[in-house]
Amino acid sequence: METRSNYVLVGSVTLALLAGLALFIVWIAGLNGEKRRCFDIYFAQGVGGLNKGTGVTFSGVPVGQITEISLLPERPEFVWVRIEVDQDTPVLQGTTAQIKGVGFTGVSEIQLDGAVRGARPLTQIGPQGCPVIPASQGGLGALLNSAPELIDRIQRLTERLTELLSDRNQDAVADILGNIDRTTKVLADRAPDLADAIGDARIAARNAGIAAQHVGELADSTNKLVNDQGKPAAEELRKALAGVQHAADNLDSMISDARPGVQNFSKNTLPEANRMVRDLRDLSESLKSLTDKVDQGGVGSALGPPKLPDYKPRNGK
Secondary structure, eight states: HHHHHHHHHHHHHHHHHHHHHHHHHHHHHHHHHEEEEEEEEEESOOOOOOOOOEEEOOOOOOEEEEEEEEEESSSSSSEEEEEEEEOOOBBBBOOOOEEEEETTEEEEEEEOOOTTTTTBBBBBBTSSSBBBBBBBTTTHHHHHHHHHHHHHHHHHHHHHHHHHHSSHHHHHHHHHHHHHHHHHHHHHHHHHHHHHHHHHHHHHHHHHHHHHHHHHHHHHHHHHIIIIIIHHHHHHHHHHHHHHHHHHHHHHHHHHHHHHHHHHOOOOOOOHHHHHHHHHHHHHHHHHHHHHHHHHHHHHHHHHHOOOOOOOSSSSO
16 A cells, blocks of 8 residues: 555656646747747858857847758758847848858857848748848858959969069169169269259249249230220221221212213213224224325325226328
């Protein structure tokens, strides 16, 4: 009877402990579900050092951990990382996520940053069922992604430096330095002459300033002369031009008045004058012919042809 009571007591205590443990687990699960939010991040870079349970920080403050990490079946170039953070973490629009190394152990974590006061919370659901935080490259990830390009640039720079420091270029640089040394010595030897030349240049500049001042004074005098004496001459010239214009107007009026007489002269008088000239030309030709006959045969020839002698026959024959 006593043995059976012990078994019942032990079984009761065990069941009570199991029930308490179950209640504690349910309470913890409910507590965690109420105070945590999930977010998805898609990285287009290597995520070495990240695993399930890796911590998530916001500006260096721990706020959560990674719950899932895998490749996307449709887009294998992206790595899908799901995180859970505390309910009061300010994940707002503009917040970004990047991978940050922790010390030199090779372990990494996800760091959130970029929250701006007044921005709206990030609540739009993504394709995996949680809001998406944009990923940004920074720190070690950006350095590793840019490492091939950086190495290529370093290689090209090394090649150019090798070409620049070749024996031929070194000889050329040595010649240039030698020429500079000789030029420096020549300048040092000609320093007194250069000082005299600088002094002459200073004097020439001073003389040029004086000459410029004289030119300014001459310009002022010329301006005064033009203003004092040029204005009356311009007025006289203006009057002369007005007189010429008046005379031209009078001449134009006179020509307009004489235009009918000129037209009558050209239409009537000139044809009659032409006929008179022709008559005078015919008269002069007739007089010339008459004078030629008088010169050759006398006045009788001008009056008519000579008479033939009378013919008388002889008697006796």
